[in-house]
Amino acid sequence: xxxxxxxxxxxxxxxxxxxxxxxxxxxxxxxxxxxxxxxxxxxxxxxxxxxxxxxxxxxxxxxxxxxxxxxxxxxxxxxxxxxxxxxxxxxxxxxxxxxxxxxxxxxxxxxxxxxxxxxxxxxxxxxxxxxxxxxxxxxxxxxxxxxxxxxxxxxxxxxxxxxxxxxxxxxxxxxxxxxxxxxxxxxxxxxxxxxxxxxxxxxxxxxxxxxxxxxxxxxxxxxxxxxxxxxxxxxxxxxxxxxxxxxxxxxxxxxxxxxxxxxxxxxxxxxxxxxxxxxxxxxxxxxxxxxxxxxxxxxxxxxxxxxxxxxxxxxxxxxxxxxxxxxxxxxxxxxxxxxxxxxxxxxxxxxxxxxxxxxxxxxxxxxxxxxxxxxxxxxxxxxxxxxxxxxxxxxxxxxxxxxxxxxxxxxxxxxxxxxx
Amino acid sequence: xxxxxxxxxxxxxxxxxxxxxxxxxxxxxxxxxxxxxxxxxxxxxxxxxxxxxxxxxxxxxxxxxxxxxxxxxxxxxxxxxxxxxxxxxxxxxxxxxxxxxxxxxxxxxxxxxxxxxxxxxxxxxxxxxxxxxxxxxxxxxxxxxxxxxxxxxxxxxxxxxxxxxxxxxxxxxxxxxxxxxxxxxxxxxxxxxxxxxxxxxxxxxxxxxxxxxxxxxxxxxxxxxxxxxxxxxxxxxxxxxxxxxxxxxxxxxxxxxxxxxxxxxxxxxxxxxxxxxxxxxxxxxxxxxxxxxxxxxxxxxxxxxxxxxxxxxxxxxxxxxxxxxxxxxxxxxxxxxxxxxxxxxxxxxxxxxxxxxxxxxxxxxxxxxxxxxxxxxxxxxxxxxxxxxxxxxxxxxxxxxxxxxxxxxxxxxxxxxxxxxxxxxxxxxxxxxxxxxxxxxxxxxxxxxxxxxxxxxxxxxxxxxxxxxxxxxxxxxxxxxxxxxxxxxxxxxxxxx
Numbered sequence: 001x002x003x004x005x006x007x008x009x010x011x012x013x014x015x016x017x018x019x020x021x022x023x024x025x026x027x028x029x030x031x032x033x034x035x036x037x038x039x040x041x042x043x044x045x046x047x048x049x050x051x052x053x054x055x056x057x058x059x060x061x062x063x064x065x066x067x068x069x070x071x072x073x074x075x076x077x078x079x080x081x082x083x084x085x086x087x088x089x090x091x092x093x094x095x096x097x098x099x100x101x102x103x104x105x106x107x108x109x110x111x112x113x114x115x116x117x118x119x120x121x122x123x124x125x126x127x128x129x130x131x132x133x134x135x136x137x138x139x140x141x142x143x144x145x146x147x148x149x150x151x152x153x154x155x156x157x158x159x160x161x162x163x164x165x166x167x168x169x170x171x172x173x174x175x176x177x178x179x180x181x182x183x184x185x186x187x188x189x190x191x192x193x194x195x196x197x198x199x200x201x202x203x204x205x206x207x208x209x210x211x212x213x214x215x216x217x218x219x220x221x222x223x224x225x226x227x228x229x230x231x232x233x234x235x236x237x238x239x240x241x242x243x244x245x246x247x248x249x250x251x252x253x254x255x256x257x258x259x260x261x262x263x264x265x266x267x268x269x270x271x272x273x274x275x276x277x278x279x280x281x282x283x284x285x286x287x288x289x290x291x292x293x294x295x296x297x298x299x300x301x302x303x304x305x306x307x308x309x310x311x312x313x314x315x316x317x318x319x320x321x322x323x324x325x326x327x328x329x330x331x332x333x334x335x336x337x338x339x340x341x342x343x344x345x346x347x348x349x350x351x352x353x354x355x356x357x358x359x360x361x362x363x364x365x366x367x368x369x370x371x372x373x374x375x376x377x378x379x380x381x382x383x384x385x386x387x388x389x390x391x392x393x394x395x396x397x398x399x400x401x402x403x404x405x406x407x408x409x410x411x412x413x414x415x416x417x418x419x420x
Numbered sequence: 421x422x423x424x425x426x427x428x429x430x431x432x433x434x435x436x437x438x439x440x441x442x443x444x445x446x447x448x449x450x451x452x453x454x455x456x457x458x459x460x461x462x463x464x465x466x467x468x469x470x471x472x473x474x475x476x477x478x479x480x481x482x483x484x485x486x487x488x489x490x491x492x493x494x495x496x497x498x499x500x501x502x503x504x505x506x507x508x509x510x511x512x513x514x515x516x517x518x519x520x521x522x523x524x525x526x527x528x529x530x531x532x533x534x535x536x537x538x539x540x541x542x543x544x545x546x547x548x549x550x551x552x553x554x555x556x557x558x559x560x561x562x563x564x565x566x567x568x569x570x571x572x573x574x575x576x577x578x579x580x581x582x583x584x585x586x587x588x589x590x591x592x593x594x595x596x597x598x599x600x601x602x603x604x605x606x607x608x609x610x611x612x613x614x615x616x617x618x619x620x621x622x623x624x625x626x627x628x629x630x631x632x633x634x635x636x637x638x639x640x641x642x643x644x645x646x647x648x649x650x651x652x653x654x655x656x657x658x659x660x661x662x663x664x665x666x667x668x669x670x671x672x673x674x675x676x677x678x679x680x681x682x683x684x685x686x687x688x689x690x691x692x693x694x695x696x697x698x699x700x701x702x703x704x705x706x707x708x709x710x711x712x713x714x715x716x717x718x719x720x721x722x723x724x725x726x727x728x729x730x731x732x733x734x735x736x737x738x739x740x741x742x743x744x745x746x747x748x749x750x751x752x753x754x755x756x757x758x759x760x761x762x763x764x765x766x767x768x769x770x771x772x773x774x775x776x777x778x779x780x781x782x783x784x785x786x787x788x789x790x791x792x793x794x795x796x797x798x799x800x801x802x803x804x805x806x807x808x809x810x811x812x813x814x815x816x817x818x819x820x821x822x823x824x825x826x827x828x829x830x831x832x833x834x835x836x837x838x839x840x841x842x843x844x845x846x847x848x849x850x851x852x853x854x855x856x857x858x859x860x861x862x863x864x865x866x867x868x869x870x871x872x873x874x875x876x877x878x879x880x881x882x883x884x885x886x887x888x889x890x891x892x893x894x895x896x897x898x899x900x901x902x903x904x905x906x907x908x909x910x911x912x913x914x915x916x917x
Binding site: 029298344348 | 421422423424425426427428429431432433435436437438439440442443444445446447448450451454455457459460461462463464465466468489491492494495497499517
């Protein structure tokens with residue numbers, strides 16, 4: 001079977017799973033949702049068929065599992081969002097259309113040679129910083145839950161940090177490929193850029209009040225620096241710097257302090273700052289081993305009030321873990337692991353430094369972001385609001401993740417093509 | 421670079437694997453602990469999606485039922501409705517979302533939600549779950565008789581007080597009334613109305629079941645306990661004679677008899693029977709001094725004092741009777757020096773009792789000295805009508821010798837035929853009783869009045885205790901007529917437990 005046929009076969013399986021998911025929501029919630037729910041599965045399958053055809057045209061030799069896995073994750077997310085709020089699911093469906101469009105555009109634009117990006121690395125870096133700074137601007141910036149992550153243009157709102165992440169990885173891949181030899185020598189003056197990036201991350205942290213994003217950007221940077229240089233010492237120093245910065249933030253920023261306090265013990269704050277995390281833990285615990293099934297979880301009180309605020313964005317994992325139980329949640333995380341494994345394989349098989357760094361960076365950002373949000377929900381680390389890749393409700397997140405997917409497809413297409 | 425990428429892969433995969441471990445922790449290890457937490461709103465919703473069992477009176481009248489409601493998110497919930505409003509409010513309690521549960525709704529929650537561990541219930545529940553059907557709870561059938569309950573509540577209406585009626589042969593609670601009452605249907609939606617409503621006493625404490633958690637000075641009704649201890653000691657019999665000078669000397673001071681209409685009563689030479697019949701404080705004071713406080717306290721314990729009176733309602737809704745010191749139950753180690761035996765003997769000192777305990781005292785005398793364990797849940801039935809569990813009568817305590825009980829029965833009959841309790845006479849039926857009038861020291865309406873009784877005296881089928889707060893009259897004029905009416909309503913119907 002050719003790679004693309006394999007991809008198609010996998011997509012058919014995902015399509016069936018999606019149909020089953022929407023059907024079970026429909027059965028469990030006939031009182032609330034309409035038969036239109038089944039149309040979602042058909043629409044969804046058609047959309048991914050289109051993405052598949054784009055892949056056939058542009059990246060015929062790309063890894064055949066990445067697209068189906070991304071499809072599966074978006075399908076699980078869309079099903080759960082639909083279960084929580086059909087209106088949100090409709091909007092998310094539109095965003096997935098936009099995202100598939102972005103995937104196609106990226107593939108068409110860069111199908112000849114994505115490595116052209118390397119020459120635009122500084123442009124990417126500057127663009128990333130500019131995007132990150134947008135929410136701090138007075139008129140269009142917007143503060144949600146104590147963190148400035150959003151920008152507003154009329155009724156349109158988006159989170160520029162998601163796109164900035166991808167641009168930052170492109171910049172780092174280009175920059176580190178160029179400087180890796182000098183950096184590896186470990187001369188003091190070569191630490192300049194490291195300190196600049198650290199400062200940048202801290203600035204982002206202070207400006208956006210968001211420990212999660214800062215951890216994400218800095219973690220991506222350290223990982224890529226390590227891949228480029230192989231020097232563990234950099235990571236240790238970088239890690240210490242980050243811990244120092246975080247400690248200072250804890251001292252200086254009340255919002256960060258609150259987050260740490262409710263991480264250590266949320267129960268005394270159950271009616272105030274700890275409400276979200278405790279309700280989320282109740283939700284997860286209620287799932288138990290097998291969960292009640294899609295559409296049968298409890299997300300509202302008897303009077304109809306929402307129990308978990310932003311259940312479909314930051315806390316989508318708690319919703320899924322309740323309805324599908326440990327079996328479903330673990331299966332979902334295994335899909336994440338498989339995606340990471342495939343992404344890292346793409347990085348290993350790539351035959352130039354830029355591609356390796358880019359693939360490793362994109363894949364690690366995916367893994368780290370998953371860890372930051374789900375680890376926060378599970379109280380393994382302080383909770384910070386980032387989205388769960390592909391699964392969470394949110395336009396900017398979905399679009400950015402499909403561009404990330406496009407990058408991995410392009411890289412694997414290139415290395416597989418060279419082999420033949 | 422591939423070596424580093426491989427290492428990074430391991431790190432990335434380990435991070436996500438750690439998330440699986442974390443999820444496992446919350447969904448298995450920690451899940452039970454979280455499920456038990458009071459503030460777990462999900463569990464609360466789950467409990468309200470169960471169709472709770474009905475609560476029924478002895479004759480099948482429905483005391484608690486369900487109202488089906490669809491939430492905005494499409495879930496079906498069952499909210500409680502109490503068709504008889506305040507009539508059974510204290511025993512039945514309430515089950516609400518915002519104010520949790522009280523009464524049998526709280527203590528029998530497992531049966532009502534089908535969470536009890538009987539094989540049949542587990543099987544039914546699992547089948548319902550598998551079919552996706554609504555889980556139905558088990559029904560409670562109480563021992564309470566609606567007619568007697570209505571009479572008791574009506575008699576107490578407009579007053580602050582309580583009444584308990586037991587079947588002395590079994591311990592079944594036939595009526596349990598507490599006033600002022602509240603409408604349990606208002607608890608969820610209009611709690612303020614309950615809190616604001618006035619009452620002829622302060623604090624109004626509408627939500628408190630005065631029958632089991634109201635602590636009152638027993639006054640002379642406690643003389644039944646003292647008499648049992650005195651007769652049991654073998655020092656006295658029904659014919660023992662005493663001289664009453666109108667007072668008793670304690671610690672060098674005169675303690676006077678009850679001042680009826682301004683004049684302190686003096687009886688001269690009387691028998692033990694006459695001393696109880698006329699409730700002569702001076703005689704009981706001397707009996708107390710003779711047998712000692714330890715004997716009286718131990719005698720009280722044989723009736724169940726110093727223990728939460730047994731009943732199916734939540735233990736925090738039941739208080740033990742006994743001596744209280746600064747608001748806490750006080751079990752003296754050296755009663756000889758710590759307790760005034762004379763005042764204890766006629767129910768003053770620091771003795772506080774619940775109406776349920778006093779009903780148990782009456783039923784102990786009625787049932788030849790044997791106090792049966794009080795119970796209010798007759799049986800629990802599954803949704804298909806089959807019996808899940810049935811309460812069998814159990815002995816609770818041996819309060820006194822049968823001969824003592826026989827003598828005391830006779831003495832208490834004298835109270836009703838020619839003593840302080842004549843208002844409790846029922847034509848054609850022998851009634852035994854004892855009055856109590858305790859002075860609380862308040863300036864207006866200072867008396868707590870009692871009447872404890874049982875009937876028919878030669879084959880008792882009902883034992884009652886009635887208490888009224890803030891009275892000006894005596895137990896014989898205020899509480900005795902109420903006790904009489906309640907007993908009449910229970911005896912006029914079909915007999916038998």
